Amino acid sequence: MIEVLKQHITNRLGNDLDNLDMVLSSFKHIKTKRNQHLLQQSDVCKYVYFVAKGCLQVYVYDKDFNETTRDIIIEDNWCSELLSFGSGKPALENIRTVEPCELFAIDRPTFQKLMETVPQFDKVYKQILEASYANSVYRINTFVSLTALDRIKWLMEYRPMLMTRLSSKLIASYLGINKDVFSRLKAKL
Amino acid sequence: MIEVLKQHITNRLGNDLDNLDMVLSSFKHIKTKRNQHLLQQSDVCKYVYFVAKGCLQVYVYDKDFNETTRDIIIEDNWCSELLSFGSGKPALENIRTVEPCELFAIDRPTFQKLMETVPQFDKVYKQILEASYANSVYRINTFVSLTALDRIKWLMEYRPMLMTRLSSKLIASYLGINKDVFSRLKAKL
DNA sequence: CTAAAACATAGACTTTTGTCATCATTCACG
DNA sequence: CGTGAATGATGACAAAAGTCTATGTTTTAG
Incomplete structure (x- = not known):
């Protein structure tokens, strides 16, 4: 390892x-x-x-x-x-x-x-x-102004493995949206 | 200078x-x-x-x-x-x-x-x-999960001079909220 | 100094997001 | 491998945020 x-x-x-x-x-x-x-x-x-x-x-x-x-x-x-x-x-x-x-x-x-x-x-x-700084700046610039749906789309495009690998609860807290909303919006894609 | x-x-x-x-x-x-x-x-x-x-x-x-x-x-x-x-x-x-x-x-x-x-x-x-990194991390941790009203309160507490010094449009874009919403909520404080 | 542009506020309305309760499903762990 | 706790989906409703229009005010640049 x-x-x-x-x-x-x-x-x-x-x-x-x-x-x-x-x-x-x-x-x-x-x-x-x-x-x-x-x-x-x-x-x-x-x-x-x-x-x-x-x-x-x-x-x-x-x-x-x-x-x-x-x-x-x-x-x-x-x-x-x-x-x-x-x-x-x-x-x-x-x-x-x-x-x-x-x-x-x-x-x-x-x-x-x-x-x-x-x-x-x-x-x-x-x-x-x-690298950490770049990551943070990027996250601010993209996320602060995105809607819940756009945040989900962003995740699916740039970190798709997280969608399958993590629980909805965790993803929602990463995206800064409610877990029920995440569940609902994901179903409509 | x-x-x-x-x-x-x-x-x-x-x-x-x-x-x-x-x-x-x-x-x-x-x-x-x-x-x-x-x-x-x-x-x-x-x-x-x-x-x-x-x-x-x-x-x-x-x-x-x-x-x-x-x-x-x-x-x-x-x-x-x-x-x-x-x-x-x-x-x-x-x-x-x-x-x-x-x-x-x-x-x-x-x-x-x-x-x-x-x-x-x-x-x-x-x-x-x-310092830049600390600033970014802080901004992510506070802002991603705050409501529009809480973002405004945050600004008034931690960077109050910006409230008087900058245009509403600019503040709203800094807080990641709509300028009309900012105007409305500010009136209710 | 003045005209044009930018800005601030407010009301009416739409859309999005959050909350809560319920039920089905899955998964971790003994 | 079974079971209890955690997770996920969904509907109904409430609250928050966004949009658009209109109007009055303030700034700014020439």
């Missing part, structure tokens, strides 16, 4: 990385059940996770304690609450597993040591941050 | 910066009228702007050519289309002045030279990126 991470890293940093094994051994391999908490808001986010298998949900609670899902992360992607991880301040978001997962986790001291010893790895944090 | 920028930088990097004048002289002072385009989507974003006076709007067009405003930037803040600026790829967003402005602009080659010669300045890009 570490192969997935190995592949991911060489795709980005090239395979002329002679200390690749050292990099890989800096990660802790974690297997989880579904519905397991990796981070609770107000705790400090200690890890950056690489998802080798499974699916994570990043979410907050609104004033009525409904979940609002900011992001869904599937295989071959990074997941963290970067602002807490980077600053050591309490996290504002929660992270949980949606499915049984295989993750590779790296804590902050190890991450920083890696950045110092492996020059190319220095780019990784910036890359993760930039 | 350069004082505003000077203050901003010393607040962040400390005032033990002996080449501060060199840093400041790397910026180009720009005065603009209102309603002036600083960036059009599909062009490459060449500058990072520091807003010393005035107000900028970052926006996209939806499929019906309505503007959706992702961000409003006022004095003492940075503004750019970072993803385009950083990568050299075409910008996905537009930036325009909402009021007559005084800006300090820095282009990418100068920015990079600064990062190499002034070690502390290296943090600036990361800081701007992190």
